[in-house]
Amino acid sequence: MQQKIIVPIKKEVRDKIIEICNKFNNSPGELINVLHQTQGFLGYLPAEAQELIAEQLHVSTATVYGVVSFYSFFTMNPKGKYPVSVCLGTACYVRGAEKILDAFQKELGIKPGETDKDGLFSLTSLRCVGACGLAPVALVGDKVYGRLAPADIKGIVKEYREA
Numbered sequence: 001m002q003q004k005i006i007v008p009i010k011k012e013v014r015d016k017i018i019e020i021c022n023k024f025n026n027s028p029g030e031l032i033n034v035l036h037q038t039q040g041f042l043g044y045l046p047a048e049a050q051e052l053i054a055e056q057l058h059v060s061t062a063t064v065y066g067v068v069s070f071y072s073f074f075t076m077n078p079k080g081k082y083p084v085s086v087c088l089g090t091a092c093y094v095r096g097a098e099k100i101l102d103a104f105q106k107e108l109g110i111k112p113g114e115t116d117k118d119g120l121f122s123l124t125s126l127r128c129v130g131a132c133g134l135a136p137v138a139l140v141g142d143k144v145y146g147r148l149a150p151a152d153i154k155g156i157v158k159e160y161r162e163a
Helices: 013-022 026-044 047-057 063-070 090-094 097-109 150-161
Strands: 083-085 121-126 138-140 143-145
Touching: 013 026, 013 047, 026 047, 026 063, 047 063, 083 097, 090 097, 097 121, 097 150, 138 150
Parallel strands: 083 121
Antiparallel strands: 083 138, 138 143
């Protein structure tokens, strides 16, 4: 079994997380808001940040972890500069979303939940974007790409690599 190495949080990061907690009066009822702003600042929620938030809000680390792991919006892994999310909801799935996900995996060289070695792209799947009429759909950041075919993926990735 591989042992996890905990890296201490840098002082400026620690101070910013404490500032975020203070902004919400260190109230346990504001945990989701604190997590949301902390993830906005860091890009993800590493264990060390979760432990500091638990300490500041006077809740258990298990409580913080439970919220982070329950809500799909939160991530404990760093995301790439361009997060790619492929919809696997019913409409997208029946119109070939698995092939779109496979094409992204092949083009990026990563699996869902991973970030590429350059830190440019991370890949995830989600259940519904709410753009069923455009199925199959993928998001790159906040931009929606609809009516996708596997052949489209290479061009989409190229667009972001050249940006």
